[in-house]
Amino acid sequence: MKKIMCVFGTRPEAIKMCPLVLELKKRNSIEVIVCVTAQHRQMLDQVLGLFHVIPDYDLDVMRDRQTLFDITTHVLDGMKEVLEREQPDMVLVHGDTSTAFVTALACYYLQIPVGHVEAGLRTYNIYSPYPEEFNREAISIISQYNFAPTPLARDNLLREGRAESTIYVTGNTVIDAMRHTVREDYSHPELEWIGDDKLIFITAHRRENLGTPMHHMFRAIRRVLDEHRDCKAIYPIHLNPAVREAADRELSGCNNIHLIEPVDVYDCHNLEARSFICLTDSGGLQEECPSYGVPVLVMRDTTERPEGVDAGVLRLVGTNEDTIYDAFTQLIEDPGEYDRMSQACNPYGDGHACERIADILEDKPYSPWVAN
Ligand code: UD1
Numbered sequence: 382m383k384k385i386m387c388v389f390g391t392r393p394e395a396i397k398m399c400p401l402v403l404e405l406k407k408r409n410s411i412e413v414i415v416c417v418t419a420q421h422r423q424m425l426d427q428v429l430g431l432f433h434v435i436p437d438y439d440l441d442v443m444r445d446r447q448t449l450f451d452i453t454t455h456v457l458d459g460m461k462e463v464l465e466r467e468q469p470d471m472v473l474v475h476g477d478t479s480t481a482f483v484t485a486l487a488c489y490y491l492q493i494p495v496g497h498v499e500a501g502l503r504t505y506n507i508y509s510p511y512p513e514e515f516n517r518e519a520i521s522i523i524s525q526y527n528f529a530p531t532p533l534a535r536d537n538l539l540r541e542g543r544a545e546s547t548i549y550v551t552g553n554t555v556i557d558a559m560r561h562t563v564r565e566d567y568s569h570p571e572l573e574w575i576g577d578d579k580l581i582f583i584t585a586h587r588r589e590n591l592g593t594p595m596h597h598m599f600r601a602i603r604r605v606l607d608e609h610r611d612c613k614a615i616y617p618i619h620l621n622p623a624v625r626e627a628a629d630r631e632l633s634g635c636n637n638i639h640l641i642e643p644v645d646v647y648d649c650h651n652l653e654a655r656s657f658i659c660l661t662d663s664g665g666l667q668e669e670c671p672s673y674g675v676p677v678l679v680m681r682d683t684t685e686r687p688e689g690v691d692a693g694v695l696r697l698v699g700t701n702e703d704t705i706y707d708a709f710t711q712l713i714e715d716p717g718e719y720d721r722m723s724q725a726c727n728p729y730g731d732g733h734a735c736e737r738i739a740d741i742l743e744d745k746p747y748s749p750w751v752a753n
């Protein structure tokens with residue numbers, strides 16, 4: 382039996398790792414240990430509950446307004462203990478959070494092999510996104526198995542000199558998660574409020590956007606909503622108090638936006654799928670919305686997910702108030718621009734990434750994911 386430990390700590394990692402945990406548990410030659418750092422608490426538990434995944438270890442590191450130092454030191458100390466006790470044959474980490482980087486570092490110190498799920502995404506600017514670009518580049522130095530979601534991610538790793546034999550193109554596991562969430566017959570009280578109006582779906586949380594950029598993003602959104610009363614926005618606000626303060630200051634009192642608590646991933650995917658436009662700085666939404674053909678205005682200066690930009694569904698609009706205002710207004714008022722952006726496509730996977738990763742870990746034959 383191969384002992385494989387899956388480690389994750391935030392909402393998006395949980396959404397993308399829980400389907401893999403469930404797949405690995407089906408495999409006879411693999412013993413799965415799940416360790417959560419709980420870098421996120423409530424937002425992590427929401428996902429664990431939905432997928433019925435019960436962790437074997439829970440480091441419970443989250444603190445209110447935690448710094449990168451807090452997360453790094455608590456996860457490093459906690460992982461040392463868990464890894465020394467379990468001595469897994471391999472540890473799987475996901476993406477680019479501090480949980481993923483620090484866990485990989487702990488594995489390196491203890492010389493435990495690391496498998497990196499969602500490997501090879503890059504902007505090559507370590508301050509954008511911050512600290513995620515540094516985290517994922519550093520994990521790539523350490524990891525022995527690189528599960529690249531797309532051919533482009535594979536090419537990044539090859540260009541950086543990673544051995545071809547360590548890289549597998551699997552598709553993104555978020556597409557696997559979406560196979561279980563999106564429903565034709567979905568209903569939600571917020572959709573009754575939307576009625577026949579246009580649903581605008583908003584998320585925002587990036588560390589480098591906290592402060593002035595986030596205020597500018599929200600002001601732009603408010604101006605557009607004030608001018609287009611047939612647009613109604615739903616914004617499930619991240620639990621970070623700094624995000625909540627900015628949203629409260631810039632968006633409260635606007636009666637065509639509903640600021641709501643984070644929704645579970647089942648609601649999130651179904652609301653996204655019914656949206657007219659999404660505005661976000663999230664990584665996950667850039668992967669999810671293209672398959673629904675929902676145009677996304679990405680409120681960031683860089684993206685590590687150029688596949689959706691190339692397909693025309695994502696547009697980078699930065700964090701300048703006027704630029705966001707102009708792009709958002711154009712998308713509402715110009716049907717030609719809207720049609721150009723609202724083409725459903727799936728550049729991120731076919732929903733079988735977890736099976737491929739499990740096959741590779743069992744040394745079974747594997748056929749890479751190939752985009753259509
Ligand atoms: C983290 C990741 C980021 C990822 C994002 C997904 C790092 C450095 N950042 O950023 O890569 O895109 O998660 O959302 O790894 N909070 C709660 N309850 C929760 C979650 C958060 O109260 O369930 C609050 C806490 O006050 C916490 C703060 O939000 O201190 C920030 O959380 P943190 O994980 O540090 O940063 P995120 O912006 O969530």
Ligand code: UDP
Nearest residue numbers: 393396617643644645646649663664665666
């Ligand atoms: N999401 C969710 N509830 C919400 C907002 C987002 O379930 O209220 C999901 C979303 O579908 C996506 C993931 O969380 O799968 C994105 O998480 P987030 O934006 O926090 O992080 P990022 O993807 O930027 O790392």
